[in-house]
Amino acid sequence: MDKKITNTTHRRFLKPALVAAVAVSIGFGAYSMNYSAEQGQSQTVNLAGLTVSSVVSGEFKNALSVRGQVVPKTTIFLDTVSGGRVEARLIEQGTYVEKGQPLVQLSNTNLQLDVMSREAQVTEQLNFLRNTQMTMTTNALNLKRDLLDIELNISHLERKLTQTESLLTKGLVSQEEVDEIRENLQYNRDIHTLTIERQAQENSIRKVQLAQLEDSAKMLQSNLEFARKNLESLQVTAPVSGYLSELDVQVGESKQAGARLGQIDIPDEYKLSVSLDEFYLSQVTLGMTMEINHGGQTLQAKVTKIDSRVSNAQFQIEAELPAGTQDIKRGQGLDAQLMFSDEQTQATLLPRGAFFSASGGHWVFVLSNDGTQAERKAIRLGKKNQHFYEVLSGLAPGDKVITSHYGNFDKADVLNLSN
Structure with missing residues (x-):
């Protein structure tokens, strides 16, 4: 069955309130907005x-604030060579450190044992080399002695042959005895020739073997020195003088091994590292001038490095600070201007303001001569710097322009200005 709905107090006053709100909105719109x-x-x-800002004429400096x-120009990193336990x-x-000053002491048992093992191997190889050299020298001496014996035999046989040949003519010895002495002499002469050839071959072979053994010994000694240097590197020292x-x-x-322990900065040599929006990546070049504000003075620097890798929509550039700059510390922040052009041209200038976010620089509100109205006017802007926009068209020096945020009146064509 149907049920009768009873109007509550809330329902009775809701409709009149809505009507009143609409009426107020219409009235406010009629007051603040009219059409012509x-x-x-x-x-x-x-x-x-x-x-309200005035358009002026002046020199336009094409720069970006x-x-x-501040970061060190030169940094020396300290890395471990073999690794180990920090003792x-x-x-x-x-602290400021001098070159060669001990910084950290490490210990490495495996490295120490390895060095001891290498020392034992080198000692063994050197002993083997000495023994081999001694054996070769002894063989060479024995061969020389054999040659002396053979030469002595040849001398005796030659003298004996001469004597027997004279006795043969007298019939005191037989021809067989003479022939035997002559054959024995020829045999010793052949042995002498072979021994000389053998001596030459052994000398040649001995030179090659000795050179190889000496090279092996030098290599072993070099490996030992390298292992000892690794052992010495367990005491980390400063490679240069500077600030740790x-x-x-x-x-x-x-x-x-290879772990980063720290770094040393070379004193009195610094550079300025700047992060820029990727929008400027194609506009920045090496050698561009950067005017750096420091201690009430302007320092001139040049862009020396451009890191084109973009991270978080930014890239890095660096400019070397002049040598001898005083009161500069690592990590210090400095304001600077990046000069896109060293030339300063005469131009019509409009002060920068929040209006740009609403109009995009395509139009502005220009005040009338009596200052009671502001009319929307199309303009064209060029470059910008820290303080001004370069006006290409639409405005003239002396014009009064609203440069604050346009807020709720960015759709209007004319503003009626009230006090």
């Missing part, structure tokens, strides 16, 4: 909440 066939859409705006961080931290971070800006070691921890 001649002027188009207009809106009344309080002048006190606006920023940036902020960079002692001999100096603290931030980082030292990441704790007593008792283990460091792998």
Whole structure:
């Protein structure tokens, strides 16, 4: 069955309230917005909440304001050679160190055992080399002695042959005895020739073997020296003089071979590292001028490095600071201007403002001569720097322009300015 709906207090007052709200909105719109066939859409705006800037004529400096961080120009990294356990931290971070000064003491049992083993191998090989050299020398001496014996025999046989040949003519010896002495002499002469050839061959072979053995000994000695240097590297020393800006070691921890221990910064040599939006990647070139503000003075620097790798929509550039710059610390922030052009041209200039976010620089509100109205006007902007836009068309020096945010009146064509 049908049920009668009773109007509550809330329902009785809801409809009149909605009607009143609509009426207020219409009234406010009628007050703040009116239409004219001649002027188009207009809106009344309080002048006190606006920023009005004058268009001027002057020299336009094509530069980008940036902020960079001071970093060392030259940094020497400290890495472990063989790794090991940290036994002692001999100096603290931030200290100025001299070249060769001990910084960290490591220990490595395996490396120490390896060096001992290599020393034993080298000693064994050197002993073998000495024995081989001694054997070769003894063989050479024995061969020389054999030659002396053979030469002595030949001398005796030659003398004996001469004597027997004279006795043969007298019939005191037989022909057989003479022939036997002559054959024995010829045999010794042949043996002498062969022995000389053998001596020459053995000398040649001995030279090659000795050279090979000496090379092997030098290589073993070099390997031993290398192992000893690795052992010496367990005491990490400063390779150069400078500031120990980082030292990441704790007593008792283990460091792998090649692990980064810290770094040393060369003093009085710095550069400025700046992050730029990727929009400027194609505009920045090596050698561009950068004017750096420091201590109330302007330092001139040149862009020396462009890292074109983009990360988080930014890339890095570097500029070397002039040598001898005072009161500069690592990590310090400095303001600078990146000069896209060293030339300063005469131009019509419009002060920068929040209006750009609404109009995109395509139009602005220009005040009338009496300052009671502002009319929407199309313009064309060129380059920009820290303070100004370069006006290419649409404005003239002396024009008054609203440069604050256009807020809720960005759709209007004419603004009626009220105090």
